[in-house]
Each structure stands twice: as C-alpha cells, then as structure tokens.
Amino acid sequence: MIEWPEPFVLRALVAGLVLAVVAAPLGCIVLWRRMAYVGETLAQSSLLGVAFGMALNVDLTLSVIIAAVLAALVLIWFGQQKLLALDSVLGLMHHAALAMGVIAITLLKGPAIDLMGFLFGDVFAVTSDDMIWVVVGGSLVFAATLALWRSLVRVSLHEDLATAEGIDPRLTRGAFDILLAITIAVSMKIVGILLVMAFLIVPAVAARPLASTPERMAIIAAVVAMVGVVGGLLLSLMVDVPGGPSIVLTMCALAVISLMAAGTRSR
Amino acid sequence: MSARGLWFTRHRRDLIAGIDLDVHAREIVTLIGPNGAGKTTLVKLMLGIEKPDRGELYRPTSTLIGYVPQRFDIERAIPMTVARFLALGHGASDDEIAAALAEVGAARTVDQQLSQLSGGETQRVLIARALLRRPNLLVLDEPARGVDYVGEADLYDLIGSLRDRRGLGVLLVSHDLHVVMAKSDRVICINGHVCCSGKPEAVAQHAEYARLFGPRAAGALAVYTHHHDHQHDLSGAPSPVTQTSGLDVDGRSHP
Numbered sequence: 001m002i003e004w005p006e007p008f009v010l011r012a013l014v015a016g017l018v019l020a021v022v023a024a025p026l027g028c029i030v031l032w033r034r035m036a037y038v039g040e041t042l043a044q045s046s047l048l049g050v051a052f053g054m055a056l057n058v059d060l061t062l063s064v065i066i067a068a069v070l071a072a073l074v075l076i077w078f079g080q081q082k083l084l085a086l087d088s089v090l091g092l093m094h095h096a097a098l099a100m101g102v103i104a105i106t107l108l109k110g111p112a113i114d115l116m117g118f119l120f121g122d123v124f125a126v127t128s129d130d131m132i133w134v135v136v137g138g139s140l141v142f143a144a145t146l147a148l149w150r151s152l153v154r155v156s157l158h159e160d161l162a163t164a165e166g167i168d169p170r171l172t173r174g175a176f177d178i179l180l181a182i183t184i185a186v187s188m189k190i191v192g193i194l195l196v197m198a199f200l201i202v203p204a205v206a207a208r209p210l211a212s213t214p215e216r217m218a219i220i221a222a223v224v225a226m227v228g229v230v231g232g233l234l235l236s237l238m239v240d241v242p243g244g245p246s247i248v249l250t251m252c253a254l255a256v257i258s259l260m261a262a263g264t265r266s267r
Numbered sequence: 268m269s270a271r272g273l274w275f276t277r278h279r280r281d282l283i284a285g286i287d288l289d290v291h292a293r294e295i296v297t298l299i300g301p302n303g304a305g306k307t308t309l310v311k312l313m314l315g316i317e318k319p320d321r322g323e324l325y326r327p328t329s330t331l332i333g334y335v336p337q338r339f340d341i342e343r344a345i346p347m348t349v350a351r352f353l354a355l356g357h358g359a360s361d362d363e364i365a366a367a368l369a370e371v372g373a374a375r376t377v378d379q380q381l382s383q384l385s386g387g388e389t390q391r392v393l394i395a396r397a398l399l400r401r402p403n404l405l406v407l408d409e410p411a412r413g414v415d416y417v418g419e420a421d422l423y424d425l426i427g428s429l430r431d432r433r434g435l436g437v438l439l440v441s442h443d444l445h446v447v448m449a450k451s452d453r454v455i456c457i458n459g460h461v462c463c464s465g466k467p468e469a470v471a472q473h474a475e476y477a478r479l480f481g482p483r484a485a486g487a488l489a490v491y492t493h494h495h496d497h498q499h500d501l502s503g504a505p506s507p508v509t510q511t512s513g514l515d516v517d518g519r520s521h522p
Contacts, residue, residue, distance in 0.1 A: 032345045154356055157342050164314040164334040165356060165400070211346040212380065 012123045012190075012233055012243060015134045019187045020203070020225030022138040025145050025218040026183055027200035027225075028207070029176060032156040032214075037087070038075060039197040041094040042181050045071035047101025047193055049185070050118055054108050061133045064188060068181035071097070076174045098193075121192030121244030123233070130189055137186050141179050152176055153214045191244035198248045203228065206255035209262030224254050268330050268404060268436070273312055273322035275305070282308045283319070284459045290404060295430055295437040297451040304458040306440045307337075310408050313438065333397030333435075335407040338389040343382040349392050350377050359399045367395040371425060387418040394425070404436040405429065412442040423448040 005013065030039055049067025053060040071093070078089045105113055117125065126134075145152075151172045154162040159169050184196050191199045203225040204217065211217035232247030239246075268290050275283035282305045290296050298306050311317040313324070314334055353364045368374045373391040376384055384392065390410050397405060407426070411419040427450040430437055439448065455464040 032342055034344075150355060153345070157345055157347065157352075157355075158336055158340055160311065160314075160316050160340065161334060161336045162356075163316045164332070164336075208344075208346065212348050213351045214345055214347060215351075217346050 008124050008126070009233070009237070011126045011128070011131055013229070015126045015131060016123060016190055016229035016233065016247065017226050018134050018138045019183075019190060019199075020229050021222045022142045022145075023183055023187055023200045024203050024207075024222035024225050025149070026141075026176075026180055027202075027204040028214065028218050028221055029152055029156060030180065030197075031201055031204040031208070035180075036197055036201055037090050037094070038177070039180060039184060039200060041075065041090050041097065042068050042071050042177075043184050043188065043193050043196045044094055044101070045097040046185050046188055047118060048097055048104065051101055051104035051108060054105065059129070061130060061186065061189065065137070065182055065185040068185040069178055072177040072181035076177055079173075080170070116242075117192070118188070119192050119194050120242055121188065121190050121195065123190045123236075123243035123247070126189060133186055134189075137182060141182050141186075144175070144179055148172065148175055148179075149215075191248055195244055195248045198251070199225070202248065202251040202255050206251070206258040209258055224251065224258075228254060268313070268327070268332075269325040270313060270319075271323045271325070273309070273319045273324075275308055275312060275317065276320050281459060283312065285322075286457065286461055288313070288455070288461075290436045290438045292403065292436050293430060293434050294452045295427070295439065295448065295450055297448055297454045298438070298440045298457060299443075299454060300457040300462070306457060307408055309457065310406060310438070310440055314406060330404055331400060331402045333394075333400050333402030333405045335390070335393045335397050335405065335410060337408045337412065338386065338393060339413070341381065341389070347381040348377075349373075349379055349381060349384070352381055352392065353396050353399060357396075357399045363399060364395075367398050368392070370398065370429075371395045386414045387422065390414065390422060391425070394429075398429070398433075402435065403433075404438065406438045408440045409442040410439065423450070426450075 030036060046064045046068045049064035050060055052067060053063030056063070074093070075086070075089070078084065079086050102115065105115065105118070116122075151162070151167050154165070154167055155169050155172045162172075163169050183200070187196050187199055203221040206224045207217045207220035210220050228247050228251035231250035233243060235241065235250060236243040236246040270286065270288045273283050273286045273288070274281065286305075286309060288296075288309065298309065300306050308317065312319050314332060315324075349368070350361070350364055353359055353367065359367070365374065365377065368377055368391075371391040371394050373388055373395060376388050376392060381389070381392070394405075394407075394410075405426070410426070411422055414422060426437060426439065427448065429435055430450070439451070441448075451466075453464055453466065456462040
C-alpha cells in the first residue's frame, strides 16, 4: 500500500518529470542523427566527473556536468578532423572512460563505495540541492532546445540543404552536443550512467510510429517519458526494486506496445 | 553567377582542377560527367557548402539560389509531412505552400509523409521548397536519378516551364552522360576540369529519342553525343599532347 508521498518520493517524481520533458526532444534528435553511441560515450565519461568531484570535494553534479561537457568538446574536435573515424574514437573513449571512472572512484573511496548508485541511478536519493540543478539546468537546456529546434531538425533532415540555406551545421551540431552532455549529466542522478541513454532514446522510439511531424514526435516522446517516470516509480515503490531501471523498463514496455501496434496497423 | 579557376583538393586528389563556370539569367546549364568527375563537388562549391582551395566565386547580391539536393540524402527516420517540410525554415503560409505545390504539380501530396512519396513526387516537393525562397537561380543535383524515363521527361518539362515562366537561371547536374534536357542552353562536360561545352545536339537525336521513348519525351530529352578527344592520366588531369582537333558543337576550343 502506498502512503501519501513522502518528500523523497515527491522529489523523485518532480525531478523525473522535469527531466522527461527536457530529454524527450533531445532523444528524438539522437535517434534521427543515429548518435546513440555518442551519447553513451558522454554518459560513461561523466563517471570520471564523479571521481574528480570526490577528489576535489566539489558538488558532484557540477563536476559531472563539467566532465560531460569536456567530453563533448573532445568529441566535437574529433568529429572535425579527418584522420580518425569518429566511431574508432568513440569505441575507445566509451570504455576507457568507464574503466578509468571505476578505478578512480575505487582508489579514492576504497572498494566499499557503492558504485551501483552511479551506474544505475538512485532516484529516491535526489536531494533539494539536486532539485535546483534539475529545475534550473533543465529549464536552460529546454529553452536552448526550443531556440535551436528548427535548425536542429533541418540539419538532421538534410545537412547540405540546411547549409545552402544559411544554417551553420557545425555550430548547430556543437551546440546540440553540449546540450546533450548537460542533459545526460543531470539525468544520470535518476537513471544512472548505464541507462541514461535509454531514458533519452526509448521514448523517442515509442513516439516514432505515432507521429507525423518532428514536433509531434517530440511531444509524444515527452508524454511517453512522463508516463514511464510515473509508472516506473510506482513499480519501484510497490515491488521494492531500484527506481532507475524500473523507469527505463516501463518506457521500454510502452515502446514495445507502440511498435507492435504500428506493426499490426501497417499489415 | 560565375566561378573562375576553382580548385578543390581532398586527400591529395584534385577533385576540381581549375574550372570556370557561368550561369546567366534565364539560362539552363547542364553539367554532365562520369562518376567521380566532381559534379556534386562543383555544385557544393557554387552553393557555398564547401569552400574552394583556390579560385573566385562571383555571386551578385541579387542572386538568390534555390537548391534542390539529391533526394536520396533526406533522413527518413524523421517523421515529416510535406506541408511541414515546406514550412520549415521559410515560415511559408499554407496558401504559399499550396501554390508552390500546385506550380510543380504535386498539390495532392501536401498531407503525405515525405518518406512515402515516389521518386518523382519527392523531387517535385524539393523543387517546391526551393521555389518558396523566391530564387532567381535554381540548382538541381541529379533531379532525375532513380526516376523512370517518363518521369524524367516530365521533370525536365517542369524545369523548362519554370525557367520560361519565372525567368530562372538553372544549373542542373545530370546523372546520365547521354541524356540531357533538350532545353539546355549549354551542356558542360566535366571530369575534374571542363572537357567540353556547347549546345545539346539537335534533331537527329531527337528523332531517335522519339522512336525510343515516344514523341512526348522527344520534346524534353536530347541525346548529347560526346566523344572524348583526349586521354586522362591517373591523376585525372588531361595529358598535355593528344589530338587537338577538339572543337565542340558550338565551336569553342578545348582547354
């Protein structure tokens, strides 16, 4: 039986809902531009941010955001050189960052440290300080996404056409990578490093067959993500399982239903 | 719009080696050339998508380009109705969109998904989008690629009528070495450099085309027979001494 929400439940719910709305349009663009691997790399690089935050004793969310943005800048730079394929760089950075993060945290805090919270998130441990990050950071990212939306859609749809019509694709892509890094860093608190990309992409996957325009896809993805957050938190509280995986699993169930419905309809 | 002495080098290959190109108002210029000849690269240079390593682009401020890219490069993972696609970027009203679609003969596609259109329909929608910018120069990259012969003739008809009605200059890349638009004022064959240029060849081939593809196609298509009169070495640059008999159709000499 669920009581009237305790403050920690309420914080988890609000943080989850805010991030669901912020992440949904970005998740759509990740899906369109097939950037899931880039997102994974940014996410796993943020574990290094946790280590640095612990070492320097600064706010962990801040250090994670800085680490993710730095990783994004590295990827932007690698994306512009022609010597190495970006996929090779991602393949290397992705796992190296995770390995380095785990080792650095263990060295700093000893083997007793609970890595689970970082890897899979701890949505019920969201503090009021975290809430400020979620609300302020989330609003800024959301505002920037709205401002850039048309350019982002046009560059995703046809980069040369967008360029010929006066959009700077490098600037647009770079800005997107940084927004993505911030969103990943903040959402990590809720679903963890290993599941954060699912938090972005799965709602977009669910929305794709239901949408006729890019805007509708983003809105439907946001609704799916919010349902996923509410359903996942309920599941977590009722069955006493971790919150982050519950949210992602609920989203995945919604996506499967959506894809199956689309499959039967098109037959 | 003019280009003088364009060079573009990537991976130590001169993709574009000293090309001059002019497109005048109301003129239809067709670019042909073998695969890898640099047709698309040249178009990207003209559009400012790529920057030339050497050479000058002269584009009067009054020149507004409408670009019709290859339709195969449109990302199909994005849900997109034709109406939304046309509104995106230019902020065109519903009436303007309907008018542009009617002008290209694709009025009934307005509520369809971009990914579900046929090749010819997609091409028309792309042209409508370019027209919404009110251009005076239309640049089309292989508009007829993957479109059947009837569709190709129809597309060339449309482009010709847009030139006549709107007074547009047209720069068109053709995917087929042998088939170009009969209304082309000039055909330029490039292979890294300009091989030859001139008016598309006339009546005899038209008759041949009429026989092959029906009388309707003959008005819009022409066979441009074209003989290489010089060899190319491995770098793609013309060998200095070969036959020098190369006067093309309108009597211009070769580089």
